[in-house]
Amino acid sequence: MEQEHNQSLAILLHLLHRARECQGSAQLGFVMVNETRQLLTYRQAAFWSEGLRRHVASLSGLADPDPTAPYLQWLHKLFAHLAQQLDHQVNSHCCDATSMPDELASEWSAWLPEYGLWLSLGEYGALFLAREQPWSDYEIKLAEELAHGYQHALSKYAPRRNWRRVALAWLQGGRYRKAWLMVPLLVCFFPVRMSVLAHAEVVPSEPLLMRAPLSGVIDKVLVLPNQRVAKGDALFSLDETVQAGQYALALQEALAAKESFRVNAQMAVTDDKNRLELSQGKARLEAKDISADYAGREVVRLHVAAPRDGVVVFSDRNDWQGKAVTLGEKVMTLADPDKVELTAWLPAADAVDLRPGSPVTLYPNASPLNAYDATLVRIAYKAEVNDSNLLAYRMQARFDSQQKLPLLGQMGTARVYGDRVPLCYYLLRRPLTAARQWLGW
Incomplete structure (x- = not known):
């Protein structure tokens, strides 16, 4: 008995060595169904492959099995039944016609001997042996050890199962798995609100632009950025050297015209010629008075004051002092901090169908725990290049x-909500857009 066991172990080692030497899955399948007879006595053997497709890959005594043969078609049903009933964790299983359903049991004797042994090869398939005598425990142990070696060899040559086979196997594994599969499909069509992100800033809703009243050079800026001012407070002034000189000259010309008119008026009493020049002197006096008054008002206009209460908004007064400006050029903005609105720039690449009345949420950068709700009032129909050199739509x-209003000038990110769309469209909108641009749909 001991000699027989030693001989069996030697044959087992030889077969494992032969399996490692095989140059492909086809050669390995031939070794499994034919040379296994050196270790185990059987009449028929078949190798069931679960690679890219489930099929009977090898049969004992046949070099190239015909898949259309009735025997192979019956074996396909048998292996499909055993694969469904048994788990890959089960190493072996003894079976006969009595353990089969009626459809298989009725034809068992026509195709196979009485006793069969099913050996698991893991995810790569199974090896089936059949003979007339029952299988002993010792033979089953040897067969399981040999099948384990075959499984290791198949891991090198057998093709991997693709995702379709894995999905089908998962669906066939339980009664409720198909129902669970419907859950993510339903979630994909769950309606969600389409939303996009845009760079945003809190701006005054009724700003008053403080412009340069004349062309010249700004002499002094008398306020600080974001300073509150009252009505009548001085904001900035222009250099008055030129205007003051013109005003002084106009005053002197007006005095000269007045003195000339007085002399002509005295001489007109006795001289008819001076009476004629009196009316011309009066016209010159009125013109010089008008010029002097205009020059005086120009000097007053050089000093700009706040026409109402508010906050002055500009960058830095050092940037404006000594700067040459033209007539009507914007210097600063006078805003009411209690009257603000939101300006956002929506990138043209992220543009979706938005309409006035859509909800908007501002997430300020300076206070990440706060959020402010707003309502879209208008959106530009044409994209423009903003300060960030980005083509975007102004909103x-x-x-x-x-709610409490945010601070004037606060920056942040605005989320603008559009219509409701399926969740799958919301997630795949950007990839589909990129694919369409790349493929040229």
């Missing part, structure tokens, strides 16, 4: 009155 939104 204006009005803050809801039931």
Whole structure:
């Protein structure tokens, strides 16, 4: 008995060595169904492959099995039944016609001997042996050890199961798995609100632009950025050297015209010629008075004051002092901090169908825990290049009155909500857009 066991172990080692030497899955399948007879006595053997497709890959005594043969078609049903009933964790299983359903049991004796042994090869398939005598425990142990070696050899040559086979196997593994598969499909069509992000800034809703009243050079800026001012407070002034000189010259010309008119008026009493020049002197006096008055008003206009209460908005007064400006050039903005709105720039690449009345949420950069609700008022029909050199659509939104308003000039990110769309479209919108641009649909 001991000699027989030693001989069996030697044959087992030889077969494992032969399996490692095989040059492909086809050669390995031939070794499994034919040379296994050196270790185990059987009449028929078949190798069931679960690679890219489930099929009977090798049969004992046949070099090239015909898949259309009735025997192979019956074996396909048998292996499909055993694969469904048994788990890959089960190493072996003894079976006969009595353990089969009626459809298989009725034809068992026509195709196979009485006793069969199913050996698992893991995810790569199974090896089936059949003979007339029952299988002993010792033979089953040897067969399981040999099948384990065959499985290791198949891991090198057998093709991997693709995702379709894995998905089909998962669906066939339980009664409720198909129902669970419907859950993500339903989630994909769950309606969600389409939203896009845009760079945003809190701006005054009724700004008053303080412009340069004359062409000249700014002499002094008398306020600081974001300083509150009252009506009549001085804001900035232009250099008055030129205008003051013109005003002084106009005054002297007016005095000279007045003195000339007085002399002509005295001489007109006795001289008719001076009476004629009196009317011309009066016209010159009125013209010089008008010029002097205009020059005086120009000097007053050089000093700009706040026409109402508010906050002055500009960058830095050092940037403006000594700067030459033209007539009507913007210097600063006078804004009411209690009347603000939201300006956002929506990139042209992220543009979606937005309409006035759509909800907007501002997430300020300076206070990440706060958010402000607003309503879209208008959106530009044409994209423009903004300060960031980005082609974008300008949007204006009005803050809801039931909340505390954000600070003027606050920057942040605005989320603008559009229509409801399926979740799958919301997630795949950007990839589909990129694919369409790349493929040229």
